[in-house]
Amino acid sequence: MSALLAVDALRAGYGETVVLEDISFAVEPGQVLAVLGRNGVGKSTLMETILGFTTVHAGTVSFEGTPIQQWPTFRRNRIGIGYVPQEREVFPSLSVEENLLVASRTGGWQAADVYELFPSLSQRRHSFGSTLSGGEQQMLAIARALMGGPKVLILDEPMEGLAPIVVEKLYESLVRLRDRSHIAMILIEQHAELALSISDQAIVLDRGRIVHRGSARSLLADGTLRDSLLGLAREVQNPSPGEQHDASHGTHAL
Ligand SMILES: Nc1ncnc2c1ncn2[C@@H]1O[C@H](COP(=O)(O)OP(=O)(O)OP(=O)(O)O)[C@@H](O)[C@H]1O
Ligand SMILES: [Mg+2]
Structure with missing residues (x-):
């Protein structure tokens, strides 16, 4: 196979x-x-x-x-094939729920399934993408990929x-x-x-x-x-003083 x-x-x-x-x-x-x-x-x-x-x-x-x-x-x-790029892609001017709905597809996940996996997104379902913390943005980026049913x-x-x-x-x-x-x-x-x-x-x-x-x-x-x-x-290069709030941080080492 x-x-x-x-x-x-x-x-x-x-x-x-x-x-x-x-x-x-x-x-x-x-x-x-x-x-x-x-x-x-x-x-x-x-x-x-x-x-x-x-x-x-x-x-x-x-x-x-x-x-x-x-x-x-x-x-x-x-x-x-679902993809969550290094630069978390969420729509800043859409709510969490709207971000999910625009990514939904027949056969994919429902918003309710996503909220079960990421309870903190459920609490923020009416918040704009731009107001989410870095962690919430990452959860939303993953959740959007799941809506496509990968x-x-x-x-x-x-x-x-x-x-x-x-x-x-x-x-x-x-x-x-x-x-x-x-x-x-x-x-x-x-x-x-x-x-x-x-x-x-x-x-x-x-x-x-x-x-x-x-x-x-x-x-x-x-x-x-x-x-x-x-x-x-590698294990010590990551500590960051706080959580990053900027979604557009994806700078590759070019
Ligand atoms: N758009 C691009 N055009 C040309 N070269 C690129 C481009 N993006 C990446 N590269 C080059 O490809 C190589 C691999 O980069 P890549 O971003 O895949 O590495 P990475 O392992 O993901 O690194 P990191 O851990 O920093 O994310 C590097 O030499 C980089 O400079
Ligand atoms: Mg990389």
Whole structure:
């Protein structure tokens, strides 16, 4: 049987510039894959390639056995690839509920399901997107992706810039999502230990290539290997003095 999502011998980048080389991995329904790596190694580029925002030079991206690497983004969304980009995308001038409704689709989630997963969004359902905290914006961005009824949900650094208490809440929601649905997740995260603790498999990228693959459990258990792959600095580079309230913080290290 074909994998839900499979990437095979992928070479991709931006126009002529090749960022990713020889990337292969597969995700099955209900599985969580952690994608780890230092800044600028190509994690977001890989997700953008799955969504169709980059140039594919070689290799395939397949969804349930169908090659989709030439498909436009909206078609990939429609077959079940949900995406929460690194820059949380919510409409500032719409309420939480309106943000959800514009993202809804036949066969997708209902607002009530979303509110169950994220109770704090329920409390803020009539607030404008612009008035939400960074954590609430992130929950709303994930919730909007769920309204489309994804089979695989791609999350690009969902915890970035959030205060530890908010990270914990979001993490609990992702665990609930993992346990209550068959949605597969691809989780890019700087908080490696946190990501590994909710993932089944892990890949580590370095300069556009996969330099490690294996079970999340084994990488979680091997701190020395983790440090050599990700660098000792990673676990301490994140503390932010407070929660970030600006939704448009997504500055890639270009
Ligand atoms: N739009 C773009 N055009 C050209 N090059 C880009 C573009 N976006 C990213 N790059 C380059 O691609 C490489 C990989 O960047 P990418 O954003 O995928 O890394 P990342 O692993 O997601 O980093 P971070 O952890 O900082 O989010 C970098 O060298 C970056 O400069
Ligand atoms: Mg990135």
